[in-house]
Amino acid sequence: MDVELIEIQEFLASHPPFDQLPEETLARLPRRLSVRYFRRGMPFPPETTDPSCIYILRRGAIELRNSRGELVGKLAEGDLCDQNCRVEADADEARFQGHTAEDTLVYALPCSDLAELRAAHPSFAEHFDQSTSRRLRKALDVVTESPSSGTGLMTVRVRDMVQRAPIATGPETSIREAARIMSEHHVSSLLIMDGERLAGMVTDRDLRNRCVAAGLATDQPVHAIMTETLTTVDLDTLGFQALIAMTRLNIHHLPVLEGGQVVGLISSTDFTRFQSANSIYLVGDIHRADSIETLAQIGSKIAELQVHLILGGATATQVGQAISAITDAITLRLIELAEADLGAPPVPYAWLLGGSQARREQSSHSDQDNALLISDEAKPEDDAYFAALARFVNDGLNACGFVYCPGDVMASNPKWRQTLRIWNKYFSNWILKPEPMALMLSNVFFDMRSLRDPHGLCEELHERIIEKSRANRIFIAYMAANALKNRPPLGFFRNIVLIQGGDHDHTFDIKHRALIPIIDLARVYALSAGIPENNTNERLQVAAERGALSRDGAANLIDALELIATLRMRHQADQLRNGQPPDNFLAPDALSPLERGHLKEAFVLINTMQESLGQRYQTGRFA
Known part of the structure; x- marks a missing residue:
């Protein structure tokens, strides 16, 4: 031959x-x-x-x-x-x-x-x-599309999913008449319109729980049982984004708007036409789970979800949104199970999320970053309740595949289970004394968002710290200097600098040398402009709108982030398919020449943006 x-x-x-x-x-x-x-x-x-x-x-x-x-x-x-x-x-x-x-x-x-x-x-x-x-696929066995099914909901728009004009009635219609209308039209939900204004919605579940089970007379007006605060989507919203909204909020119906006017309604059953509703069913299973063991079985499917999404053409942004939504649902269900066992909390509290889950950029093997924010009404003896709740949730997340934080940044650690007053003190100290540990913790907690926060404790805390940090240029300069410590692995001749020897010979750490630098840059831009968003893409977009960086710079960083994060996700998907534990060490030889070329361009961009940030804040003073 x-x-x-x-x-x-x-x-x-x-x-x-x-x-x-x-x-x-x-x-x-x-x-x-x-x-x-x-x-x-x-x-x-x-x-x-x-x-x-x-x-x-x-x-x-x-x-x-x-x-x-x-x-x-x-x-x-x-x-x-x-x-x-x-x-x-x-x-x-x-x-x-x-x-x-x-x-x-x-x-x-x-x-x-x-x-x-x-x-x-x-x-x-x-x-x-x-x-x-x-x-044929069974919804509980496969959680997303197979490789051949294209990108499905990744590209389809809501306008392609709306099947009919919405069925609606007025708020003064009787509950009995509303039920008759739903039965006549074979629908599971009914929009409530006050003239041209969307006033609310009634579902078959509302009829059961708020009318029949509550013993409410059916001649009462339907507004007595309707849901008033609704999540809506536009006609041009991607189907994937609509699916994520349903998954995150555990809802099954979304009114569709065009120019502010209601033009349709989509439900979870509409997604079955695109063979991509499996994460809806997965979240439904989560909310029905009655034990950590059941949740752990569901959690074991998340790695498979990541693999199938990547094979189906999903981007890292889409994968991160999907996995974060499912992790949110698992976390919330663990909190509910803990409260069912421990009883009602003695005072209001919020479960805080940090890191990639807070930014909605999670992967299937992320570790935990969480905390508890407790009302200032709490008494010392109340900590026993919150300690038990935190341990239950942290243990449950670990059982579901989200391992304990190596640095013990978890609600089970008493240091991260504090009142609003103490949390304000923490952030004030980090801002006024930006020592290395303070900067590390700032990277975790300035990304925070909350679950289970009906009293708005997290929002109150977040508003204060965003304003304090924006007003302290020295703190921002220290954060900028810290953001420049992780440099892209680019050599003098634009070759990719690789690890030599050891278990990761001839690879580079794509997370810490490429992904984290963009996340850190976006955080600094957001803090400097008083931007409350915590998702990296959103931070860059809003920072450009407020002039914290150029629109071209923001767009280029977003593109670089997507490329790098998707390559990382694909690398991990390959490892999972081969029965290997996923890591962040990527071999350039595993990439095509085109991908290597684009990756080098992304590294050059990151380096340029880091240099620009360093010059703006004269970060050499803080090295």
Whole structure:
């Protein structure tokens, strides 16, 4: 066999599903391939060649779009395009057209040869069987789309999900008449309109719980049982964002607005048409769970969720939102179970979240960062209750896969289980005396948000500390200097500097050397401008609006964050699929040349933005 054929064989052997083929089959395969070259911008699959081939991308990049012109995926080295070899039903469902994003080389294998390989090698065929979007999935076994189902809710808009005009009535309609209207139209919810204004909504659950179970007369006006405070979405909201809103709030109906006017309603059942409602069902299971053991079983699915979302084309932002919403639901259910066991709390309190969960940027293996904020009404003897509650929740989260914080920044630690007065004192000391430990804790707690906070304790605390920090330029300068300590791993000649030796030889830490620097930059921009948002993307967007950095700078950092975080998520998904514990050590050799090039550009950008921030605050004084 000549050198070129050997090189092709080695390439195929290193990429799934060809790595499932026996060596003798692989040795024969290169002679059955044809090599085709496409210039950048050419249509793909090719229009002028025999369509009955599966294409294997050897070098380059291809962008794929659906019939509506929406980007549904990208192909890189080793990826397959098999739409021309699918059975008619699957091919119609997955039909796409794209173009080469750069000069591209592919191997083409006739569909007849592919069929022979699938028939002879079940493990090879399984790859293609699993990728059909018509394969039945059970909602409790699979929590998101399979690789072939495209991005689904990642690209569809709410306007594509609205099926009918909303069914509505007025607030003075009797409960009996409202129930009749719902029955007549076969709907589980009814919008309550006061003229053109959306006044509220009634669901079948409201009829059961607020009327029948409460013994309320059915001739009472329907506004007596309606929900007045509603979460709404616009027609152009992404389906994924609507799903996350439902998941986070544990609700099943969302009124849809256009220009402030109600034009429709979507429910959790609408998502089943897109085969992507599994996280809704997962959260439903969480709220029905009656023990830590049951929650732990649900928590064990979160790593699978991360893998399937990444394989389905989700970005890191979308994965972080999904996992954070589910973790919020688990945390809230643990709090409810603790209160059911311990009784009502003696005084108001808020459960505080820190770190990636607070920013809604969590991954499946994140550790805990949490605390308790207790009303100043608390007496010393009340701590026994809150200590028991904190231990129950922290132990429960650990059982669900969210391990204890290595630094013990958890509510079970008495230091982080304090009254509002003490928390104000903590933040004041960190701001006035920005020592290294104070800066580390600021990075955790200035990202905070709350769960289970009906009295608004966290909001009161947050407003105070945001104003205090914004007004203290010295503190901001120390935070800026601290943000420059983690530098991107870029050498003098723009090569990626790697770890040498040890367990992580020839890798770099993508979290601490690439992701954390952007998160830290965004935090400094937010604090300097008095911005209350804690999500990194939102901080950068609002900071640009307020002039804390340029719009181009914000947009570039957001793009860099998405690239880096998605590469990290993909790396971890690969490890999880291979039964390995996920980590943050990425080998550049695992990336395509295109990805490595973009990664270097992101590192250059981060370094430039760090230098700019350092000059603004003269951070050399605080080194």
